[in-house]
Amino acid sequence: MNNPPHFKGYKTVGLTENALPVILNFEEYEALRLSDFELYGQVKASLIMEISRPTYARIYESARRKVAEAFVLGKPIVFEGGKVYFDSNWYSCKQCGCWFNHQEKEIAATNCSLCGSTDIEQGANDPVNTIDMKTCVCPICGLEHPHTPGIPCRMTVCPDCNWNLKRKDAPYQYRMKNKNL
Amino acid sequence: MKIAITSTGNSPDSKIDSRFGRCSYVVIYNSETEEVEYWPNPSKENIEGAGPGLAQFVASKGVQKIISGEFGGKVKSIFDSLKIQLVVFNDSQKSIGEIITMLNY
Numbered sequence: 251m252n253n254p255p256h257f258k259g260y261k262t263v264g265l266t267e268n269a270l271p272v273i274l275n276f277e278e279y280e281a282l283r284l285s286d287f288e289l290y291g292q293v294k295a296s297l298i299m300e301i302s303r304p305t306y307a308r309i310y311e312s313a314r315r316k317v318a319e320a321f322v323l324g325k326p327i328v329f330e331g332g333k334v335y336f337d338s339n340w341y342s343c344k345q346c347g348c349w350f351n352h353q354e355k356e357i358a359a360t361n362c363s364l365c366g367s368t369d370i371e372q373g374a375n376d377p378v379n380t381i382d383m384k385t386c387v388c389p390i391c392g393l394e395h396p397h398t399p400g401i402p403c404r405m406t407v408c409p410d411c412n413w414n415l416k417r418k419d420a421p422y423q424y425r426m427k428n429k430n431l
Numbered sequence: 432m433k434i435a436i437t438s439t440g441n442s443p444d445s446k447i448d449s450r451f452g453r454c455s456y457v458v459i460y461n462s463e464t465e466e467v468e469y470w471p472n473p474s475k476e477n478i479e480g481a482g483p484g485l486a487q488f489v490a491s492k493g494v495q496k497i498i499s500g501e502f503g504g505k506v507k508s509i510f511d512s513l514k515i516q517l518v519v520f521n522d523s524q525k526s527i528g529e530i531i532t533m534l535n536y
Contacts, residue, residue: 346533347522348498348518348520348521349518349519349520350517350519351516351517352516353514353515353516363496363516363518364498364530364533365533365536366533367536
């Protein structure tokens with residue numbers, strides 16, 4: 251994503267009690283920006299975000315609902331991306347919930363830099379990277395083809411078997427993960 | 432090893448500051464001598480470049496690891512080139528004393 255918001259969110263004017271904020275993910279912010287600020291159509295916007303059009307529609311709808319919820323119920327909005335910024339050099343600790351990077355990239359980290367727990371996980375399998383590694387596969391001969399975002403796998407045809415390709419892994423897996431960001 | 436923690440105040444009971452560039456205080460903890468120093472953030476009121484300013488400050492103190500709630504886009508590359516480790520810890524209820532205890536695992 252090229253245009254992250256340069257501030258962290260919105261507060262309500264006049265309400266003093268701390269209502270729980272609505273958390274707007276960066277992809278939802280980006281969808282709102284593309285559709286309602288840059289005024290792109292959904293197909294164009296989904297290509298810019300390198301996701302399929304139905305996924306874009308889902309993200310955009312979720313964004314609008316969250317903004318409406320914040321307006322109607324007087325809740326603050328917080329922009330949060332979860333794992334969006336993290337690449338494979340980052341680790342997360344399941345013990346204390348922190349994230350840390352590792353300067354010696356060749357050596358894998360073994361302990362959490364904060365609490366010393368060994369229960370750590372490398373950021374390589376975060377949802378953002380999973381999306382990048384998508385491949386289409388031919389169900390007949392097993393030929394693998396890198397997936398083009400925005401074009402369904404079934405639109406690509408295997409050159410040997412003339413068969414429509416399908417997504418290599420379970421198709422809904424990365425979407426389900428994305429919701430927990 | 433010297434470890435910097437961004438803090439909202441200058442006592443062990445202060446909470447961790449979730450911002451890096453515009454935190455109020457920086458706590459520099461020396462894990463060998465167990466010395467703790469509290470420094471006011473010199474670039475807190477900067478209109479621009481608060482993060483890089485503070486990055487320069489902590490680097491000049493010989494810090495090797497920095498704990499904060501969040502880091503801005505400008506400082507990530509600075510710390511990468513200085514080989515300083517970043518730790519993102521987003522529990523704003525933790526006090527400086529508790530974090531130092533966690534570091535002494």
